Amino acid sequence: MGRMLACRDLQLTLGGTPILRGVDAVFEGGAIAVVGRSGAGKTSLLHCLAGLRTPTAGEVTFDGASLAAMSEEDRARLRLERFGFVFQRAELLGELSLLENIALPLEMRGEPRRECARRAAELVERLDLSDCAGRRPDRVSGGQRQRAAVARAVVGRPAVVFADEPTGALDERNGRFVVDMLLQQCAHESAALVMVTHDAQWADLCDRRLTMADGVVAADDVSSASERASTGPQ
Template sequence: MGEAISSSETHAPEILSATGVDLSYGAQLAVRDAHLSVARGEVAAITGQSGSGKSSLLYCLAGVLPVARGQVRFEGRPLGGLSDEEISTLRREHFGFVFQYGELLPELTIEENTALPLRLAGQRKGPALAAAGEVLGRLGLGGLRDRRPSQVSGGQSQRVAVARALVHCPAVVFADEPTGSLDSANAAAVLKEFLGLARSQGTAVVLVTHDPAVAAQADRRYSMTDGVLSPGEPL
């Protein structure tokens, strides 16, 4: 038998990086000289208190906010060189998003909410709903597919948001306090399902949180104070 290769000798390819990133709101510098790297299938947590700049950095990484200086790269390609249309296509086809309050569309069913990224990418309704149903089933939500968001609990709604973020097997999911609105039991359950499904798909996750228990589930942790990001520490 061949000699086993240790994890320290194997490295998943980098998929997302930030180099020397600054972000300003007028005269206020919200992010200062941030450096970050995330590999395929890796979960990176950015911790910090409210107002520290962690959410601002997340939106820079996702191409939602333009950086004032430095560079964000996805698969080696600088986001700063992309047109607005190219950025929109990138976010629609390769990125997923999970927010603190789920932000489901009230007029759509649970299944339709989950299928939304596929429908926006041009997939036909039947296959999109079938894919949504499969992911909902994996998250224990198969029986809720015909309900509206107002007919499910907060924990269930957040699971639906996770399903929606992962249904199109994105390369990267950006999660902004994804369990912040839940009690500890529901938060732990949602986080376990979210990260388990993401890792099984090889999806990288960039997770913003102020909760040390949430950050402890990551593979690498960064901390942010007054717009300054500390070097990432493997956990």
């Protein structure tokens, strides 16, 4: 079974406090919303799945390979080549233009400069960033920065895109635009999306909803979007 991300009995303790208490889940294709109250363990789960944090116990696997068994160099390579990331505040490099930020993952992988520029320009056009692609992040709006972050996350055609509260710093209009773009681009690139969100309306746009409570999975449900797609027009 290809490109499957999974965790088994995932546990994380920080400063003596249990954050994750034995999470079992499989993430394979489609868009998955991770929801729950603050402190439920959503972001910690995302960081463990992405190899950004080492769990205290349990295991995360990608394509059947254990992340814990990899060297730090191999995990970094996995994040660069197979994973994409969108954070709450974009986290773009201030000294680079939006276009250069978008192309950066490809350049870090050593791909030809012409191909980096072509792929980045394609996404700039697709995400309606042409008018501001040459500007630095501090010279554009929050919505434009976050669209550039979406483009950067998918430019390398990852297997999984992790998004941690990608609309947290945006108003509702820009938030909807960014979530729509994120869903469309992940579908276009055949990437799974794992999105942490507090907002039920964004979770409803995903195919599946994983509800966290007190460090465990309290519910794992098909979302209303997937139900609508399966039943078709009424």
